[in-house]
Amino acid sequence: MTVKALGYVRIEMRDPQVWRQVGEDILGFSSATAEDGSVRLRMDAAPFRYLIERGGDDRFVATGWECEADAFDRLCGALRDAGVELEEGDAAGCAARAVTAYVAGQDPSGNQFELFHGRTQAEGGFRSGIEGLGYVADDLGLGHAVLPALAHAETSAFYRDVLGFGISDALTLPPPVEGVPEMCIHFYHADNPRHHSLALFNGPAPSGVVHLMTEMRTLDQVGACLDRVKAAGLPITASIGRHENDRMVSFYFLCPAGIPMEVGYDGLQLDWSTFQPTTSTVGDVWGHEYNFPE
Numbered sequence: 197m198t199v200k201a202l203g204y205v206r207i208e209m210r211d212p213q214v215w216r217q218v219g220e221d222i223l224g225f226s227s228a229t230a231e232d233g234s235v236r237l238r239m240d241a242a243p244f245r246y247l248i249e250r251g252g253d254d255r256f257v258a259t260g261w262e263c264e265a266d267a268f269d270r271l272c273g274a275l276r277d278a279g280v281e282l283e284e285g286d287a288a289g290c291a292a293r294a295v296t297a298y299v300a301g302q303d304p305s306g307n308q309f310e311l312f313h314g315r316t317q318a319e320g321g322f323r324s325g326i327e328g329l330g331y332v333a334d335d336l337g338l339g340h341a342v343l344p345a346l347a348h349a350e351t352s353a354f355y356r357d358v359l360g361f362g363i364s365d366a367l368t369l370p371p372p373v374e375g376v377p378e379m380c381i382h383f384y385h386a387d388n389p390r391h392h393s394l395a396l397f398n399g400p401a402p403s404g405v406v407h408l409m410t411e412m413r414t415l416d417q418v419g420a421c422l423d424r425v426k427a428a429g430l431p432i433t434a435s436i437g438r439h440e441n442d443r444m445v446s447f448y449f450l451c452p453a454g455i456p457m458e459v460g461y462d463g464l465q466l467d468w469s470t471f472q473p474t475t476s477t478v479g480d481v482w483g484h485e486y487n488f489p490e
């Protein structure tokens with residue numbers, strides 16, 4: 197295993213302030229707006245975890261994966277050997293991400309990913325504007341991302357065999373409606389104890405990402421966030437529930453750009469040296485009644 201964690205995500209917005217407001221007021225992140233209008237959202241010791249860039253569209257852009265300098269060189273070689281076209285980040289791109297070096301490419305399903313090393317430390321500790329709010333992040337990364345992977349087998353093999361992610365669970369669920377294939381989600385861990393930092397779903401996602409996950413430190417913090425989502429009138433796309441595989445208690449709501457956000461607590465952290473990958477056919481222990489707006 198060589199990828200350490202999900203270090204950042206990039207999102208494009210015609211008006212980044214719309215995302216800033218939800219990030220700050222609902223999720224409790226802190227924010228900084230740059231001269232070019234881009235917004236950086238912080239949730240831990242990292243300089244930022246969410247980069248909201250100004251652009252012509254509202255959409256999810258890319259995941260950014262963190263590794264050590266030696267792993268970076270090795271993984272870039274492995275990616276090129278696998279025929280992946282890599283774009284090397286320039287000085288301005290590195291400065292925008294607060295990293296020493298990064299490359300950008302696409303996985304076999306067309307999801308844009310970045311790989312980086314040498315992130316600079318943020319100045320000063322993180323403090324949420326919401327009293328007492330804190331996250332399970334830092335060495336565990338920002339949470340997890342579930343990506344659409346229509347080329348499912350190929351994309352799963354790419355993250356496993358080229359980038360070195362470890363499989364945690366393979367979940368299959370009956371087709372949501374008759375005549376479509378069964379749903380299949382592969383859950384992958386990076387080199388940190390979080391049950392999964394990445395998951396790959398064998399269906400589409402209009403926003404570019406199936407969902408992102410933010411983990412809070414207590415159930416009360418999740419409940420208070422649910423109250424803020426309701427008060428703001430934001431769409432709740434899954435009621436509170438507990439997942440079977442990572443045991444996360446969470447709910448889902450819709451963030452700007454149509455990006456579903458899972459807000460959770462109590463996700464499993466595991467010792468990979470003794471772990472046996474699982475397969476499952478049940479998504480939830482209880483709850484998680486899904487309700488996607490048209």
Ligand SMILES: [Fe+2]
Nearest residue numbers: 340342409458
């Ligand atoms: Fe999730």
